[in-house]
Amino acid sequence: MDILTRSQSAKIRSSGTPQIVLKARNVVRRFGGVVALNNLDLDVVEGQILGLIGPNGSGKTTFFNVLTGIYAADEGAISFLEKEITNLPAPQVFRSGIARTFQRARVCLSLSVFDNIVLGDHPRLQQGLVFNLFRRSSFRREYEECVERVRELLEMFAPHLVAKMFEPVETFPMIDRRRIEVCRALFSSPRLLLLDEPSAGMTHEETRLLVDEIVALRTKRHKLSIIIVEHEMDLISRITDRCVVLNFGSKICEGTYDEIASDRNVQEAYLGVEA
């Protein structure tokens, strides 16, 4: 199956071969008797947006969890930027350049917007005890740099939050919490961004705004690749370069949105008809 869109192929012809940043092979994950991921192969091409779709319980979130090191894979291998990352602990997966959001927005509600976003680049902050507790003027310099960087990111995704940067996240509505979560995931400038149902808990219009901002970001950061899990198909059709469809943990189809939408297996999976 051709994994490149036409516009992308054109781009690549001029700049050499497409780089596959993420390569998952034969990934298996079981929960007791449930096979949540069944021999899954999945590639992400640099700069592309991959839609990961499938009915409820088909293993989309499980794939994110296995990829980011929350769950171990029972079988299979995953490499990212040519580096083996199978079953690495979560912090190391993050350090290799993969950041994510969660299906239920998992921001720290009692912490401020600034705190939440700064946590998104934990490994790059100086964490020594002496630095933090006793070299306060150096700490202050790093802190002020972070304020500046958080401000820049907020100006892009949630300008109205710039003035409220130091207020707790619990005071903001769902859409803002989602935006903050996206900012946290982008704060470290990851190479791969995983979005798990960004539309959950938001209206169509709010989702459209948020996703458009993310897509716009890709024009500035060419190397950013995205995997998006989403149930709203108009969104998937609008923004993805390619889609992978899961059903009961297996990949049943792969291709552009138009290709998978016309696939019989996919239609059956969504309608719940036995093949």
Add this chain to the structure above:
Amino acid sequence: MNSISIYRNIFVSVLLGTLFVVAMMMAESQVAVLSLIVLAAVSCIVLQKKGVIRKLGSDFASAEKFANGTIMIGALATAVVFAGDHFILLMLTTVLIYVVACLGLNIQFGYAGMVNFAGAAFFGAGGYAAAVLTMQTGLPHLVVLVIGGLVAVIVGFLLILPVLRTRGHYAAVVTIAFSLLFRTLVEVSPVLGGAQGSPVTGMVIFGWNFNEGYQIAGFDVSFYINYFLFALILTAVTFTIVRRVERSWIGLNMDSIRIDETASACFGMNVARWKVTAFTIGNFFMGIIGAFYAMMLGFIAPNNFTFGDSLIMVSIILLGGIGSIWGIILATGIVIILPEKLQIIQEYRFLIFSLGVILVLLYRPNGLLSRAARTYFPGLLRGAR
């Protein structure tokens, strides 16, 4: 904003607070003590309803250095008033000792979310280190204090693996078991004096003998003033360090693992590292102050660090407000002084504290003085906007 009015508000409230503490200390009859308690409770509720407390809170926050300095002077003034009174100075010093221990526990429980029901055991570890070192070596007592802290840290390392491997209630059970085990071990250890306990030398620093009183213009000053002053210094140092922990990436990391370990790990955080850090810093403070406590009493026995004392420390944090430094200071004052002044409740103090904790959790889940949102450099923010 009128900054003169801010300073005035801070000054007046600290003055009233100090006068209240002095009155409370002087009150002899149970009726007087009860009336003072009712007076305080009623005025707090009225002021809260009228929004005065909130206003004062923001005043204190906006002139933090001035506020802290004023409170320090209030504490010193109280000590001067009672300079001749052994009993009251001992009680006030005990409050400060518990403040330091609870600030240590606060780093573990309040920030990193690690419930530790063995607080008194780490306190006791410091105390026994002081007993052995002051009786059997000539080490300077400042060094003894630091070693007391280190001994508590090392004892804590025995516990760190099970604590890291268990979560929530299970971790709590591990610390409860340890607390009981530690006490039993001490009780059967002849080196440490068994159930009878062990004597400890009074503190001497650079020739300043803490166990000697003074005569100033014919007025007898209790030797406890030495312990009070030194405890006040230890409290100020602990306060500063705990504040800086809170206002740094370290405090942020600890908050983050308390709220969501998995998400923290997904953003590159080594969760175990920050748990160990929180546990170590907390135990260090408990050990230091335990060593100081033993030197002040001149004696340490298993009864000085019962499981009940660990419970008191945890309830102080719940009452004051999880993670709230001033809340903990307020709650320690209430929990230590109330049963001393109100003899009638002595026997029921655990019952009353449990009721208090339950009421607070029901009606003020963030404690008496809830923790404010983090500002890394107070004042900076206001200037910037």
